[in-house]
Amino acid sequence: xxxxxxxxxxxxxxxxxxKSGKVSHKERLDRAIEEIVLADKVGLDYYGIGEHHRSxxxxxxxxxxxxxxxxxxxxIHLGSAVTVLSxxxxxxxxxxxxxxxxxxxxRAEIMAGRGSFIESFPLxxxxxxxxxxxxxxxxxxLLEIRKNExxxxxxxxxTPKLDNVGIYPRSIQEKLKVxxxxxxxxxxxxxxxxxxxxxxxxxxxxxxxxxxxxxxxYKHFYHESGHNPDDMEIGIAIHGLITDKDPNDLVERYFxxxxxxxxxxxxxxxWNVGHKKxxxxxxxxxxxxxxxxxxxxxxxxxxxxxxxxxxFLLQTPGSLMPHExxxxxxxxxxxxxxxxxxxxxNKA
Numbered sequence: 001x002x003x004x005x006x007x008x009x010x011x012x013x014x015x016x017x018x019k020s021g022k023v024s025h026k027e028r029l030d031r032a033i034e035e036i037v038l039a040d041k042v043g044l045d046y047y048g049i050g051e052h053h054r055s056x057x058x059x060x061x062x063x064x065x066x067x068x069x070x071x072x073x074x075x076i077h078l079g080s081a082v083t084v085l086s087x088x089x090x091x092x093x094x095x096x097x098x099x100x101x102x103x104x105x106x107r108a109e110i111m112a113g114r115g116s117f118i119e120s121f122p123l124x125x126x127x128x129x130x131x132x133x134x135x136x137x138x139x140x141x142l143l144e145i146r147k148n149e150x151x152x153x154x155x156x157x158x159t160p161k162l163d164n165v166g167i168y169p170r171s172i173q174e175k176l177k178v179x180x181x182x183x184x185x186x187x188x189x190x191x192x193x194x195x196x197x198x199x200x201x202x203x204x205x206x207x208x209x210x211x212x213x214x215x216x217x218y219k220h221f222y223h224e225s226g227h228n229p230d231d232m233e234i235g236i237a238i239h240g241l242i243t244d245k246d247p248n249d250l251v252e253r254y255f256x257x258x259x260x261x262x263x264x265x266x267x268x269x270x271w272n273v274g275h276k277k278x279x280x281x282x283x284x285x286x287x288x289x290x291x292x293x294x295x296x297x298x299x300x301x302x303x304x305x306x307x308x309x310x311x312f313l314l315q316t317p318g319s320l321m322p323h324e325x326x327x328x329x330x331x332x333x334x335x336x337x338x339x340x341x342x343x344x345x346n347k348a
Contacts, residue, residue: 001310002233004345006300006338007046008039008314008330009081009237012059013261015320020260023320025058031323032058033069038327040073042334046313048081048111053119056264063096070104079109081200081237081313082181086134087120090142090159091167098171106172111200112139113181114188126158134158136191139180143195146176179233182214189214193221198233200313203287208238209306219308235311236303239318240289240296242329242337247291250325251283254290257319289314293332301341305348312341 012032015022023031032049039047047069049062059065066078078100083093093110101108114135121128137158145151145167155161179198182188192199199218201211215234222232243250255276266273282288289296300312316329 001229002231004304004310004342005045005235006312006314006333006341007044007048007077008316008333009046009048009050010035010059010316011050011052011057011081012065013257013317013320014056014058015257016056016260016264020257021320021322028058029065031326032065033072034323035326035330036066036069036076036078037072038330039334040076042331043338044076044330044334045338046077046079046109046311048079048109048313050081051084051115051120052117053123054117056261063100066108067100067103070100070107073104073107075107077107077109077177078104079177080111081315082111082113082115084115084117084120085112085138085142086114086131087124087126088138090138090145094142094145094167094176095169098169098176101171101173101176102169108171108173109177109179110142111179111181112142116183116202130158142178146171146178179235181237184211184214186214186217189218190221193218194225196222196225196227196231198235198311200235200237200311203236203238205287207285208236208287208303211236212307215307215309233311234307234309235313236307236309237313237315238287238289238303239316240314240329241317241321241325242289242293242296242332243291243325244293244328244332247295251280251290253325254317254319254321255279257317257321258288261319288318293336297337297340300337301344304341304345 012028014025014028036047049059049065051062053060062080097108097110137156141159149170150164150166151162152164153162179200180192181200183202263273283290289299317326
């Protein structure tokens with residue numbers, strides 16, 4: 001497997017309402033640049049922005065935001081989390097991220113997914129009845145573009161026919177990194193494994209360790225498909241915030257924006273909205289890594305060792321929180337947790 005890496009992702013949350021917290025999109029974008037610069041400085045391996053087309057997020061075009069940060073950073077990889085490939089043009093996606101790759105001197109990544117939010121489908125004229133086929137066809141086209149400077153593409157239901165067309169610029173990386181984000185569907189895991197693409201599992205409920213069967217499933221089909229085991233990369237993404245002070249204060253303050261966010265999503269999707277008792281159970285042993293730096297380090301190490309993955313992405317803040325909380329999380333994550341985790345894992 002590839003070396004261990006730890007990074008963060010965000011949807012650039014701008015908040016739900018004044019009671020639970022809300023900032024302008026401009027302010028959230030300015031904060032993002034500051035976060036990326038700090039993340040690079042303290043040693044995070046990755047900063048990813050998830051594409052969303054909603055008023056409560058400021059991230060409709062992650063690649064533009066990341067390009068603004070590319071020349072202000074030196075080593076951190078910059079990418080999406082995710083790019084909703086189903087409602088995007090694979091040619092334009094490659095061109096945008098190849099441009100980012102050039103600007104960052106080979107640090108760009110695409111994390112492709114079907115998207116758990118559906119606003120982009122009607123926005124760009126796509127039918128949700130084609131949810132499955134859109135992603136499959138466009139991923140195939142993106143990978144073909146990544147492989148060949150000039151592409152001949154037969155076209156299909158969702159993509160145009162191309163006859164020996166050049167796609168530029170080309171990435172600095174020999175192959176622009178493309179990973180697949182999955183939410184727990186076995187077919188998505190198997191597809192990523194058979195293609196030999198890195199996989200990121202988004203943990204939204206339950207203990208992260210319950211995803212071990214999906215990790216094992218990926219490894220089985222990855223090896224069966226004959227891919228180089230040295231190139232295998234499996235990641236996990238989990239919501240979290242870190243403090244070096246009283247963790248109860250952070251847990252208490254995070255509840256209001258978190259509850260507001262998931263109440264809104266619950267109303268949109270017909271979920272049952274959990275209350276504080278359920279929230280606290282998620283903090284104790286579920287998918288919310290909110291707490292003291294020493295405890296979060298232990299929980300992240302348990303994820304690496306228990307799942308057998310080699311990438312960890314902390315989704316911060318997950319719901320709008322004061323900027324100083326996010327910066328403190330990045331600082332503690334980079335200066336204390338990441339070097340300790342890598343030291344322990346590399347000794348194991």
